[in-house]
Each structure stands twice: as structure tokens, then as C-alpha cells.
Amino acid sequence: MAEILVVGDATVDQMYFVDVLPELGGEVTALRAVMEPGGAGGTIATALARLGHDVAIATRVGTGPFSDLALKHLRAAGVDLTLVQSDPHLQTSSVTILITPDGQRTMIGASGASRYLDVELLERGHVAKRDALVVSAYSLMGGPQRAYALHALATAKDAGVRTFVDMGTGAVNALQDRLMPLLEGVEVVLMNEKELFALTGRASISDAIAGLQERGTERVVVKVGEMGSIVVTPERSELVEALEIDDVVDTTGAGDVYTAAFVGALLDGHDLLGAAWIGNVAGALTATEVGAQRRVVDREALAAHEHAAPVASERRSPLRR
Numbered sequence: 001m002a003e004i005l006v007v008g009d010a011t012v013d014q015m016y017f018v019d020v021l022p023e024l025g026g027e028v029t030a031l032r033a034v035m036e037p038g039g040a041g042g043t044i045a046t047a048l049a050r051l052g053h054d055v056a057i058a059t060r061v062g063t064g065p066f067s068d069l070a071l072k073h074l075r076a077a078g079v080d081l082t083l084v085q086s087d088p089h090l091q092t093s094s095v096t097i098l099i100t101p102d103g104q105r106t107m108i109g110a111s112g113a114s115r116y117l118d119v120e121l122l123e124r125g126h127v128a129k130r131d132a133l134v135v136s137a138y139s140l141m142g143g144p145q146r147a148y149a150l151h152a153l154a155t156a157k158d159a160g161v162r163t164f165v166d167m168g169t170g171a172v173n174a175l176q177d178r179l180m181p182l183l184e185g186v187e188v189v190l191m192n193e194k195e196l197f198a199l200t201g202r203a204s205i206s207d208a209i210a211g212l213q214e215r216g217t218e219r220v221v222v223k224v225g226e227m228g229s230i231v232v233t234p235e236r237s238e239l240v241e242a243l244e245i246d247d248v249v250d251t252t253g254a255g256d257v258y259t260a261a262f263v264g265a266l267l268d269g270h271d272l273l274g275a276a277w278i279g280n281v282a283g284a285l286t287a288t289e290v291g292a293q294r295r296v297v298d299r300e301a302l303a304a305h306e307h308a309a310p311v312a313s314e315r316r317s318p319l320r321r
Contacts, residue, residue: 014035055078099252140179176198247288
């Protein structure tokens with residue numbers, strides 16, 4: 001069991017399932033509406049804890065019922081909330097998500113208390129005693145939270161703690177060329193296909209991967225949806241196929257749970273390809289429930305799909321410990 005610190009938002013997702021998006025100034029009636037705990041940081045931390053790791057999260061919430069909901073699954077999973085700060089003035093961060101029948105998600109985020117995570121409350125031991133640090137790139141967008149995330153990364157590198165950064169479309173779009181220099185020395189950077197293209201300005205996956213390597217990012221994982229994920233190292237680039245699954249309901253949080261399962265698998269001793277397969281399975285299972293954190297993906301759930309793991313003559317089965 002690894003000790004992991006996650007820096008990122010814990011939010012409330014307000015999800016509306018609609019037939020079509022409203023026109024400017026228009027109105028539509030949702031087929032269904034739910035409120036669920038979300039946020040990249042909250043989802044990654046919850047998923048890691050459910051996989052049996054000792055996890056703490058550094059985030060900031062407001063007061064009132066939104067904060068209780070944002071932390072609901074974190075508490076239930078046993079995540080250490082010692083580093084969760086409470087803001088007396090700002091509302092807990094939230095995301096409004098419009099989901100159309102084709103699975104496309106249109107999102108409006110309100111950063112709220114998250115951006116004011118106070119770096120003065122971060123001590124070296126909070127990071128240095130951990131086996132790994134996972135940072136959501138949304139934490140790098142601005143405000144005091146950016147200083148917190150950068151200080152945590154610098155401390156981790158100085159202390160020899162393994163580091164991982166999970167991209168986010170909003171963060172990539174906001175930071176653009178300013179983001180890549182912040183990733184120097186990070187062990188693995190994880191992103192989806194859209195983020196890959198936005199970061200590099202390239203039109204194909206192969207060209208975009210080459211663009212990342214030209215900028216010094218050596219180990220990258222690209223999540224490519226139904227195709228699975230691509231593992232990139234200085235020596236090779238390899239597609240790890242997805243778990244085939246029919247009952248997809250909602251893909252919210254699937255990429256975050258992928259990141260958690262991937263990081264957890266590496267810390268358990270699996271190689272990059274084995275960890276990518278475990279991430280593929282975890283992400284696919286997450287999509288069978290509404291909401292980022294409702295589906296519990298634990299070791300038992302992953303092991304149930306061990307039979308579907310790709311054959312690797314020189315590697316142990318990636319779901320067997």
C-alpha cells in the first residue's frame with residue numbers, strides 16, 4: 001500500500017441530461033438531473049483509496065451543503081482530509097455539465113474556493129513522507145492554488161517522491177505554452193487526445209507525441225477513449241487496447257479514475273503497459289454509472305476482468321499481484 005498526496009479540486013457536479021443543447025437565450029428541459037461529488041482531485045483521491053492506498057488530498061472547500069457533498073465519497077473511502085482547507089467566504093467549486101444522448105459533455109466550471117488553497121499551510125513533511133504526488137493540472141491555472149501545486153511539485157522532486165500530473169482540457173486551454181515548462185522532471189504526464197493536440201498544435205497523434213518528446217516530456221500516457229491508451233517512452237510508443245464494455249452510461253470522471261488506477265498500479269510494481277491496461281479497465285467500469293465517483297472500482301472489480309488482459313509473453317498478468 002502506497003502513501004499518496006493528491007493536489008486538486010473537490011467539487012460538486014450538477015449534471016443535466018438533455019436531448020439537445022439550448023440555443024443562445026433558449027431553454028430546454030432536462031430528461032434527468034443529478035448532483036454528484038466530482039472534481040479531478042476528489043475523484044483521483046477517492047479512486048486511489050478504494051484501491052487500497054493511503055491517500056491524502058490537499059484542496060479547499062467552502063461551507064454549507066456543497067462542501068459536505070463534495071467530500072462525501074472521499075470520507076467514505078477513508079481519504080485523509082487533514083489538508084482540506086475551509087474557506088469562510090467562497091462557495092465550494094462546482095461544475096454544471098450538460099450531457100447529450102451521444103455522450104458529449106458541455107461544461108461550465110466555477111472555481112470557487114479551490115483556487116484559494118493556501119500554500120502557507122503546506123509543510124515539507126506533507127509531501128516528503130509520501131511515496132507519490134499526483135497533481136491535477138487544474139491546480140496550476142492560477143491563484144494561491146497554483147503556488148501550492150508548484151511548491152508541492154518542487155518539494156516532491158527534491159525529496160525523491162514520484163510525481164504525476166493529470167491534464168485537463170480547461171487547464172490546457174488556459175495555460176497553453178505556459179504549461180509545458182511546469183512539467184519538467186515529472187515522471188509521467190497523463191492527458192487525453194484533445195489535450196495532446198492542444199498542447200502541441202499538431203494534427204496527428206504521432207506528430208503530437210513527437211512534439212511532446214521534442215519539448216523534453218519523456219513519459220506520456222494519452223487516453224484515446226474507445227481505443228484505449230497510448231504509452232509513450234523514449235524507447236517506444238504502444239497502444240494498449242481498451243476493455244470492451246457495452247453498458248456505458250456516463251463518461252464523467254472516467255479519465256480521472258484511469259489516472260488513479262494507472263498510478264496505483266505503477267506503485268504496486270506493474271510496468272507502464274500493465275498499468276495502462278489497469279487504467280483502461282478502471283475507466284471503462286466508471287462509465288457504467290452516472291457521476292464521476294458513484295461506481296466503486298476496487299481491486300476486486302479490476303481482478304474480475306483479468307481474463308481480458310492482453311497477452312504479454314514477457315510480462316506477468318497486469319491484474320495479478
